Amino acid sequence: MNHPFRSARPPAEAERLREAFTEAAYDVTPSAVPLAAIEREGRRRRRRRRTAVLGAACGALLVPLAVVVLRDGVPSGPSERVKPPAAGAGTPSPSPSAPAGQVRVVTPGERVQVAPGTKIWLTEEGKHWLEPGAPGAQFRSVSDGNLDMSKPGVSLQESGEEGGYFLSGIFHGKGEPARVEVTTVAGARNGTALTLAGKPGWGVWYLEMKIPKSLTSRDTMFGVTKRVTVYDSAGGVIASEEFTP
Incomplete structure (x- = not known):
């Protein structure tokens, strides 16, 4: 069975469609680019990055100080409390005289x-x-x-x-x-x-x-x-x- 022959769109009609699309595109007016808002957002993001960096640096400086305070001011347990040695009975005293009453x-x-x-x-x-x-x-x-x-x-x-x-x-x-x-x-x-x-x-x-x-x-x-x-x-x-x- 033979199909009827379909010819391509005439060149004149295709040209008219291109012209119509071009005119419609010219009628569309693009909105202005928000340059001021973009610049403000950029400055805000840069300030945030600087604040984060400074905070991290201060934290690094404070950590060793906190460790020193804990080591010097708070013993880790009763076992580290050092007591002065008591004079043991039965051992010679290095002093030239014996303590009275002993x-x-x-x-x-x-x-x-x-x-x-x-x-x-x-x-x-x-x-x-x-x-x-x-x-x-x-x-x-x-x-x-x-x-x-x-x-x-x-x-x-x-x-x-x-x-x-x-x-x-x-x-x-x-x-x-x-x-x-x-x-x-x-x-x-x-x-x-x-x-x-x-x-x-x-x-x-x-x-x-x-x-x-x-x-x-x-x-x-x-x-x-x-x-x-x-x-x-x-x-x-x-x-x-x-x-x-």
Whole structure:
């Protein structure tokens, strides 16, 4: 079956259509470009970028400062609180004199200043001391038999002038000393004890104090000590001795 032949659009008609479309396009007026608005938007966006950059830089500077404050001002936990070491009992003190009213462990021959011009040192043989005006060191043995070391006991030496007294002696008994109580005519005071390391079974006690003349005997400046008692850490008595004025 043969199809009827369809010829192309005549050239004159196509030309008329192009002219009509061209005229219609000329009749359309484009709107003005908003240049001012575009410029304002550009400036606003640039300001936003600068603000963001400055904020990031300030944050970078503040972070290390905050870390320093936290490290220096706020400990991270109780375990980091550093406490000062306490003076341990039973260890020699580096000070030239023993703290009053305490017990100090010394090494053999270590000289301890116990009063102005007065020094005491211990050896395995006994107590040595040197006082102002004395021709030389004095000695009291713990092994020559003058002290009965088989049972608890306390010895006494008194010296002084113008109301100032230095009281000392040897104590011996079982246990480690923790406190010395010295009862005088002026009342009870805490004495200081010196002992050698280990368990020697003896030590030295001493006390320096002022006693009014009205409380001492007119005939002698001595006889001011009434009793000396040495206690252990549990409050038990290691040795105690009463002295009659």
